[in-house]
Amino acid sequence: MRPRVLTSTLLSASRLYTTATSSATCRATHALIPSNLVKTCAPLTTRTFSTSSTRSNTPSTPSTPITMAASSATLLEAFKARRSFYQLNKELPIPKEKVTSIVQENLIQIPSSFNSQSNRVLVLYGAEHDKLWDITSEVLKPLVPAESWDATAARNAGFKAGAGTVLFFIDTTVVSGMQEKFALYKDRFPTWAEHSTAMLQFAAWTTLEAEGLGANLQHYNPLIDERVAAEWNIPAHWQLTAQLVFGGKAGEAGPKDALPLEQTFKVAGA
Template identity: 45%
Template sequence: MTSQYLDAVAKRRSIYALGKNLTQSNSDIVELAEKAIELAPSAFNNQTTRAVFLFNENHDKLWDLTLERLRPEVPSEEAFKNTQAKIEGFKAAYGTILYFTDVDIVKSFEENFTLYADNFADWAEQGQGNAQFNVWTAFANENIGANLQHYNPLIDADVKSAFNIPASWKLRAEMPFGSIEAGAGDKEYMNRSDRFKVLD
């Protein structure tokens, strides 16, 4: 049995050696990602995922403010050099997608569907995963590398201020993307018998 879908999924890897040598236009990248997010399933079709696309100086601004916010959190100058090198790797990418959850939508569903109120925050996170995976896979199939970072909540306030983010949008992840300057390494998988159960 073969699956073109699984072949596509297999191309999605965490690419950390990212560059600015993309052939796609900014508008093509945005269109691809927006479509991937729109096609991602969400509980009650509540569509709580939001995205902000950062290019050029806005992309640089994100990683500059992230580095500065991390400076007081890192225990030593030597450790900060390692952090700085990591952040510079993200800054070397072509752009970044910021993923948010609109918590006002989550709250409205909690109020309108009280039987399931305790689940909507979890379901919003599942929606995030679906959207992020869709974009990541769509990018991989266009030879656009990406990885996923989580500097939230440390950078939340700075991001909201820098990019005029609505108050109800909660930052969930940052996805730097760009040309693939070096591929991902080999990936190990758990023994399937430890992970899956089949009941015939």
């Protein structure tokens, strides 16, 4: 049986489910969230937001009160909770097997253009994770100015302090095969593959943090590509795109700024 991805997209479940109902929304919610965590359930959750015209540490949100299904509100809470945690340790709040299952389920469920399924993943734990960041330091040291090395080394040590890393790849043979099969869209398939790997990275990051882990996303490709391929027998046609470092939270996430919606959002026809 495939594991449920959103076992803990529940950061705010106790706030969202407060009254009993037998609606379809309630039944759908129970299908997503274990029954032992949801005692009663409200079909709709109303949340009021305010919009500021100035930049702030709080992301801009709609000024008009909105009503959404409880399951949608829970997803949005999980999206908001996803942050960059750089202070990590090796104490995972859930078993490694559960981490693996969550990443696997995300890999299965994330969409790709024409269902091409171009995403590939390698998960490293323990000594293998440590080895990745030792390799990264070895690759970077000749390239980084001497006066900047201490800061770079400290940053890499912070990644190594985590419990594991998810490495994301694109299978370029899938992309080239789609280009041959659908010549009209030849120029678009590389971009669409990037879209899919980005969605996978976001989904894995969000669901792991919903389980209580901390994580941050890094991009040391292509500098480390050859060493990674040699060390873990990665096929030459797997193109490394990102590295998601995860572990127990040893500190808090930093502030997050967001531009006001007036600068970033438009709507027509409403």
